[in-house]
């Protein structure tokens with residue numbers, strides 16, 4: 332039995348995915364549109380892309396008051412904005428598995444159950460990145476739609492049509508501030524609702540076990556050769572691909588005229604300019620991108636005058652999904668040096684100074 336007398340939702344996310352806004356919209360939905368009392372706050376550190384973000388939403392009957400404002404530790408619904416967050420389990424300040432989870436993942440319900448046997452309760456899952464690429468909507472709106480799916484049979488809502496009410500809220504909030512973005516957001520919301528999968532997991536509702544997630548760490552036995560990080564734009568422990576909404580810029584060095592426009596345009600200093608020669612003259616030359624800082628805005632692609640930068644699909648490049656303990660590690664070591672489906676190599680390591688100094692390109 333949970334201690335709190337409130338209906339509680341907790342969102343776990345990474346900076347850049349819009350969980351804070353999603354939390355605010357859920358709070359507004361409760362208070363302004365469902366006649367409940369509510370409280371919302373988010374917790375985040377440096378507000379940088381990829382840093383952890385949690386958002387806490389409490390609802391209760393309109394007659395009741397909310398008397399606490401501490402983080403939610405036993406949520407009724409836990410929203411996971413990117414599946415890689417599950418790998419960071421156990422979360423130290425969540426005491427029990429919630430009855431319901433909403434997860435942005437490419438996995439099916441069956442795959443989730445197999446890969447995360449400690450999950451329990453009912454899981455609603457949605458492939459937010461693929462839907463985002465189709466609808467151009469951000470992940471937070473797609474997750475909001477899937478949240479509505481998870482909420483619709485909750486006693487607190489007493490048979491209210493949450494999808495209809497939620498659509499009205501989006502029309503009034505997004506429509507007023509950003510009318511041009513209304514259609515895209517509405518599409519994302521509807522797709523998040525309609526395309527969500529649901530799976531009731533076999534394991535019983537249980538306390539979170541204390542086993543560590545060490546099996547996910549790399550060591551001498553399973554690290555790729557040379558200790559490189561072959562994940563394009565992500566860390567070994569942090570999959571940031573969702574914040575790029577499925578797209579990434581790709582660089583063709585042979586077309587580059589080293590004009591520096593991409594560097595001036597990029598808000599995150601992704602481009603690596605070093606001393607070199609171009610057309611026989613010594614100058615700073617563009618050595619490519621450090622994807623760890625890239626948020627996928629694609630302004631660099633728009634500005635490049637010679638198409639040395641083009642749009643690529645992140646899914647076609649090495650992704651953390653490959654780095655699970657079951658995978659063939661030899662194949663994995665080979666893969667990072669191979670070209671992806673679009674012919675580009677995006678492994679970080681080929682750009683590092685050490686490798687360049689050693690004469691390895």
Ligand code: SF4
Pocket residue numbers: 586587588589590591592593594617634635636637638639640
């Ligand atoms: S804008 Fe294009 S041509 Fe200019 S430095 Fe960047 S990649 Fe090279």
Ligand code: SF4
Pocket residue numbers: 580596597598599600601602620624625626627628629630631632
């Ligand atoms: S997409 Fe281009 S401009 Fe945007 S952050 Fe990435 S490298 Fe910089």
